[in-house]
Amino acid sequence: MAEHGFPCKTYELSRNQFDLDSYLQVAKELHEKYPDIKSVFSVDLVLIACLKEAMKKE
Incomplete structure (x- = not known):
């Protein structure tokens, strides 16, 4: 990719x-650390947590 x-x-x-709950916390931390994040590759529940966090930014 790089x-x-x-x-x-x-x-x-x-x-x-x-x-x-821990996935939601990880998603929050990732979005704070990388505010311009474009994609995530992971298992379903982590992806759901990341989508949920991303939707808060909209």
Whole structure:
């Protein structure tokens, strides 16, 4: 991705971090740290949390 002009960041969840509340917190932190975020590649619940956070910005 980076070689095509798309900078990438990696974020690893803590071991056994599987609850929606923690995903929502991670999404909030990611959007605060990277306000111009364009896409997220992850599992379903993390993506839902990121979409929910992104919709707050609209």
